[in-house]
Amino acid sequence: xxxxxxxxxxxxxxATRRRRAAETRAGYAFLTPWLLGFVILTAGPMLxxxxxxxxxxxxxxxxxxxxxxxxxxxLQDPRFVQSAKVTATYVLFxxxxxxIAALAVAMLLNNSRRGQGLYRSVFYAPSLIGASVSIAIVWxxxxxxxxxxxxVGQLFGMSPGGWVGNPxxxxxxxxxxxxxxxxxPMVIFLAGLKQVPVELYEAASVDGAGPIRKFLRITxxxxxxxxFFNLLLETIHAFQIFASAFIISGGTxxxxxxxxxxxxxxxxxxxxDFRMGYASAMAWVLVVVVGLITLAFFxxxxxxxxxxxxxx
Numbered sequence: 642x643x644x645x646x647x648x649x650x651x652x653x654x655x656a657t658r659r660r661r662a663a664e665t666r667a668g669y670a671f672l673t674p675w676l677l678g679f680v681i682l683t684a685g686p687m688l689x690x691x692x693x694x695x696x697x698x699x700x701x702x703x704x705x706x707x708x709x710x711x712x713x714x715x716l717q718d719p720r721f722v723q724s725a726k727v728t729a730t731y732v733l734f735x736x737x738x739x740x741i742a743a744l745a746v747a748m749l750l751n752n753s754r755r756g757q758g759l760y761r762s763v764f765y766a767p768s769l770i771g772a773s774v775s776i777a778i779v780w781x782x783x784x785x786x787x788x789x790x791x792x793v794g795q796l797f798g799m800s801p802g803g804w805v806g807n808p809x810x811x812x813x814x815x816x817x818x819x820x821x822x823x824x825x826p827m828v829i830f831l832a833g834l835k836q837v838p839v840e841l842y843e844a845a846s847v848d849g850a851g852p853i854r855k856f857l858r859i860t861x862x863x864x865x866x867x868x869f870f871n872l873l874l875e876t877i878h879a880f881q882i883f884a885s886a887f888i889i890s891g892g893t894x895x896x897x898x899x900x901x902x903x904x905x906x907x908x909x910x911x912x913x914d915f916r917m918g919y920a921s922a923m924a925w926v927l928v929v930v931v932g933l934i935t936l937a938f939f940x941x942x943x944x945x946x947x948x949x950x951x952x953x
């Protein structure tokens with residue numbers, strides 16, 4: 642008795658489905674640790690904080706539902722408004738200056754020269770340290786009354802007293818700190834500059850273009866995707882400043898609230914005043930604001946970000 646000629650073709654798809662199902666199970670098995678970590682350490686706490694933002698909760702008693710009361714109190718809180726202003730000033734000035742410094746140094750290091758690797762390492766080193774507690778302590782020691790910066794400034798006619806206790810100088814001090822750590826965006830800019838075709842600069846030179854025109858017509862358009870990435874990332878990082886603000890201000894917000902950054906005030910409300918529901922509301926306001934800014938960046942990027950091979 643002969644086998645049906647279509648039997649192999651019927652069995653083959655079944656074997657393929659079993660293999661694909663096994664691969665799918667293996668994929669989910671490898672994803673399980675990440676999924677557990679995401680649910681337990683990220684999604685779970687976020688949902689819990691969302692619930693707490695609608696409650697009155699002091700860590701010692703059960704949460705009491707208050708609806709939108711916490712959000713209504715935010716705009717009536719002068720310290721909340723002050724923290725929003727301080728953070729907005731830091732983001733609006735610190736982020737562009739940091740990116741300008743990073744791009745300028747990246748362009749200097751893009752040319753081949755002796756000891757190039759050493760120069761790159763030196764400029765990148767501050768970013769390896771990060772916004773750590775130790776750096777904040779050193780920075781505070783440099784800018785306090787009778788500190789190194791104060792003594793050097795007096796040699797050039799500046800008033801004594803340091804920057805930490807001067808409300809007019811605390812923001813420039815924090816901007817200097819973030820600009821000093823421009824290594825990470827510098828490396829990304831440097832990688833982007835390596836991808837710009839040299840032929841474009843050569844053709845522009847033949848046409849008589851100078852350095853400024855080459856930068857505006859070639860470098861910036863070719864770097865626009867990298868610039869967009871750095872701008873988005875550094876803006877989000879700027880909103881998250883906490884460690885340096887906490888250490889330098891002593892956890893109080895500094896003189897006249899000049900260092901009362903948003904995350905620092907959130908910490909004060911949650912872990913010093915034990916108003917965890919209020920702090921959760923602040924956290925979700927920050928999430929929404931950063932999300933809207935990110936959305937605005939993506940919506941406006943089509944007008945100034947140019948990708949290779951893109952047709953319009």
